[in-house]
Amino acid sequence: MRNLVGVPRIAYFGPSGTFTEMALDRFENLGAFDAPVERVVAASPPAALELLRNGEVDGAVVPIESSVEGSVPPTMDALSLGARLQIVAETELDIAFTVVTRPGVAPEDVATVGAYPVAAAQVRKWIADNLPAAEIVTASSNAGAAEDVASGKVDAGVATALAGQRLGLAVLADGVADFAGARTRFVLVTRPGPIPERTGCDRTSVILQLPNVPGSLVRAMTELATRGIDLTRIESRPTRKDYGTYFFHLDWVGHIDDPLVAEALKALHRFAQVRFLGSWAAVSEHGVPPVSDDDDAQWLERLRCGEE
Numbered sequence: 001m002r003n004l005v006g007v008p009r010i011a012y013f014g015p016s017g018t019f020t021e022m023a024l025d026r027f028e029n030l031g032a033f034d035a036p037v038e039r040v041v042a043a044s045p046p047a048a049l050e051l052l053r054n055g056e057v058d059g060a061v062v063p064i065e066s067s068v069e070g071s072v073p074p075t076m077d078a079l080s081l082g083a084r085l086q087i088v089a090e091t092e093l094d095i096a097f098t099v100v101t102r103p104g105v106a107p108e109d110v111a112t113v114g115a116y117p118v119a120a121a122q123v124r125k126w127i128a129d130n131l132p133a134a135e136i137v138t139a140s141s142n143a144g145a146a147e148d149v150a151s152g153k154v155d156a157g158v159a160t161a162l163a164g165q166r167l168g169l170a171v172l173a174d175g176v177a178d179f180a181g182a183r184t185r186f187v188l189v190t191r192p193g194p195i196p197e198r199t200g201c202d203r204t205s206v207i208l209q210l211p212n213v214p215g216s217l218v219r220a221m222t223e224l225a226t227r228g229i230d231l232t233r234i235e236s237r238p239t240r241k242d243y244g245t246y247f248f249h250l251d252w253v254g255h256i257d258d259p260l261v262a263e264a265l266k267a268l269h270r271f272a273q274v275r276f277l278g279s280w281a282a283v284s285e286h287g288v289p290p291v292s293d294d295d296d297a298q299w300l301e302r303l304r305c306g307e308e
């Protein structure tokens, strides 16, 4: 994954100490950038993507999918609207939270717990079991929950260990996760540019706007199915223009340089609006890659030459 961006200003969903910042560390360690990056904090995933659209940064790191909570709607919606952006890399992190307090605060003194909504959904049972009297107060992010504890806004916070350490907070519990093995996938986004090379273990993502006629969605699915393309995610999000109008977010296995993926993209383009979000290396095997059409091409060539 070398030199995908080659640029130093990268926005991330902060403040400092979020899992998203750890994902940015991971991208740096994997060699995604030419030089050490200048980090730019954004208040939300859409804000990070807007800084990218405005040209204030060269890339943005945002969460896109949690194994517990599913897709991250603010990220998906921000990718659908405004100028097209392109995903160039992904990484995954194991997600377990650290519940932090100000030093000296005992569990029985905790009346309020700050938590980012996606985090709250991953620790609800733990809070019910361990802090049953506590009220959950929405925080702006996992690191934001730690800041709310430090400022005295809440008694405890569902945070990352890093955010707690940076603010000198005490640890009430570590490794907190209602669902063992929870993971979140993060993506590195740039303005449209060269597509990362095919690796053979790739993911392609598009957003479709289908014509409102009977069978549109079936037709889109058929274009993929007949080419043996393994769909790994399909989700609809409102266009926010009118009832019944939706964007369909599709991920599948394969790269735009796989001939059958290229064919499927062309076929979709013939009847739908296709916003191509990119093809990039997947962190792990996640389905059946498209077969190469070399065999078919050779058979056709033999027919042309009268050899079959």
Ligand SMILES: O=C(O)C(=O)C[C@]1(C(=O)O)C=C[C@@H](O)C=C1
Residues within 6 Å of the ligand: 013, 017, 018, 019, 020, 021, 063, 065, 066, 072, 095, 116, 118, 119, 141, 142, 143, 160, 183, 184
């Ligand atoms: O990066 C962070 O710390 C975040 O707050 C974001 C986020 C997310 O939106 O999915 C990242 C990982 C966890 O699943 C919870 C929250």
